[in-house]
Amino acid sequence: MAIRKIPKEVEQMFDKYVTNFTRRLKKDAALNMLEKEFSLSEEEADIIFGVFDKDQNNELSLWEFNQFYNTIGGDAHTYLAMFNDLQKDHTGLVDIERLWDVLKVMKTAQGNTLEEKDVEMFIKSTAGSEKKIDLPKFINLLCRVKLFRGGVEAH
Missing domain, CATH: 1.10.238.10 (EF-hand)
Structure with a gap:
């Protein structure tokens, strides 16, 4: 390493x-x-x-x-605003279906987009058994996506 x-x-x-x-x-x-x-x-x-x-x-x-x-440093405000946009009825939780759509087009640090199986893995591992994503979990998710080395190369 x-x-x-x-x-x-x-x-x-x-x-x-x-x-x-x-x-x-x-x-x-x-x-x-x-x-x-x-x-x-x-x-x-x-x-x-x-x-x-x-x-x-x-x-x-x-x-x-x-x-x-x-x-997320310089993008902290962008990510916080994204969370607010993805909130389900101001509950403090992300609307998982809307998050799915966002993650499908989000790029990793290498400029790759996520495959469907990767989006599913990120959402399931973040939401856990309670199937809820609050702001701390959301920020953690975005960090993991940014550092992810898989995905489909952008053209």
């Missing part, structure tokens, strides 16, 4: 909020960074923090921030 270097702009943005040598941001500092650097509301920043605090230790590591930055 290749070790990927963290881009300098990611390190610089993160380091503006670091107060020690551990390169970890306590939740308050991480929320402050997400609100200021990405113009997120307090609620949006809290949801994003929860999705990317992978080890659930109430801190955001440089690695976790890099995952956020490289998967």
